[in-house]
Amino acid sequence: MNSVTKTSGANPSAAHLRVVSDRAAGTPGIALSGVSKTYRTRDGEVPSLRPLDFHINTGEFFVVVGPSGCGKSTLLAILGLLDSPTSGTYTLNGHSVANLNLKDRARIRNREIGFIFQAFNLIGDLTVYENVELPLTYRGEAAADRKKAAMEALEKVGMSHRTKHYPSQLSGGQQQRVAVARALAGKPSVLLADEPTGNLDSINGEAVMSLLQELHRGGATICMVTHDQRYASCAQRSIHMLDGRIANVKIGAAATTHA
Numbered sequence: 736m737n738s739v740t741k742t743s744g745a746n747p748s749a750a751h752l753r754v755v756s757d758r759a760a761g762t763p764g765i766a767l768s769g770v771s772k773t774y775r776t777r778d779g780e781v782p783s784l785r786p787l788d789f790h791i792n793t794g795e796f797f798v799v800v801g802p803s804g805c806g807k808s809t810l811l812a813i814l815g816l817l818d819s820p821t822s823g824t825y826t827l828n829g830h831s832v833a834n835l836n837l838k839d840r841a842r843i844r845n846r847e848i849g850f851i852f853q854a855f856n857l858i859g860d861l862t863v864y865e866n867v868e869l870p871l872t873y874r875g876e877a878a879a880d881r882k883k884a885a886m887e888a889l890e891k892v893g894m895s896h897r898t899k900h901y902p903s904q905l906s907g908g909q910q911q912r913v914a915v916a917r918a919l920a921g922k923p924s925v926l927l928a929d930e931p932t933g934n935l936d937s938i939n940g941e942a943v944m945s946l947l948q949e950l951h952r953g954g955a956t957i958c959m960v961t962h963d964q965r966y967a968s969c970a971q972r973s974i975h976m977l978d979g980r981i982a983n984v985k986i987g988a989a990a991t992t993h994a
């Protein structure tokens with residue numbers, strides 16, 4: 736599929752948007768159709784994502800930008816099967832996954848998806864090593880394989896000397912590096928990264944970006960949320976979100992369409 740059509744269903748005034756994707760990219764590993772998310776709270780409904788249609792090709796480096804509260808983390812949570820959409824369909828590697836039960840979602844997540852969270856989400860009473868090893872344990876990998884993969888990932892992020900420390904004993908940037916190691920250790924086919932450089936100084940930020948690019952060169956699909964224009968330029972395509980909608984799409988460096 737070489738094109739995706741975005742229809743801003745929740746906003747009748749918005750123009751229909753046709754986006755021609757990078758011809759070099761191949762099959763859509765991720766395809767969303769009419770995906771929306773509304774949170775129900777005591778104070779009423781909070782629309783977080785308006786119906787979205789787009790795809791991310793297998794092996795594509797895709798970036799999501801936009802102001803605080805526009806729905807970036809919500810979108811990543813849905814892509815990472817941590818949350819279900821209120822409506823719409825989500826196809827991951829050819830399988831419909833929008834409405835799977837918790838167990839099946841967890842199984843696919845463990846096998847396919849690495850997640851770097853905006854707020855690290857390290858487990859406070861596990862050590863650095865145990866945090867990185869945990870997803871591999873869920874996958875049922877043998878102890879020796881877990882150790883090799885976890886130590887390799889910790890070495891890559893420069894944290895192999897802190898394996899026995901707990902997250903509370905690390906700086907924010909170090910915790911982020913451990914979170915990156917945890918995501919990389921399972922060699923995911925899809926990596927979802929929510930502001931992976933947001934808490935890092937420029938040297939560590941560059942180091943994390945190099946790791947993501949290395950994973951990408953190895954064939955992984957990357958979807959990264961970032962506020963940092965320097966890193967957004969790594970993308971083959973990027974979307975700019977506004978109020979839960981796609982407001983603008985860029986292919987490479989050039990903006991192509993506006994809604």
Ligand SMILES: Nc1ncnc2c1ncn2[C@@H]1O[C@H](COP(=O)(O)OP(=O)(O)OP(=O)(O)O)[C@@H](O)[C@H]1O
Nearest residue numbers: 774776781782783802803804805806807808809810
């Ligand atoms: N669990 C929740 N319950 C109710 N509303 C929520 C919940 N999670 C997110 N929201 C709302 O959904 C909207 C989108 O939130 P989201 O976290 O996706 O934004 P974001 O683009 O990631 O912002 P930031 O750049 O600050 O991280 C916001 O209005 C937020 O208040």
Ligand SMILES: [Mg+2]
Nearest residue numbers: 807808809853
């Ligand atoms: Mg967010």
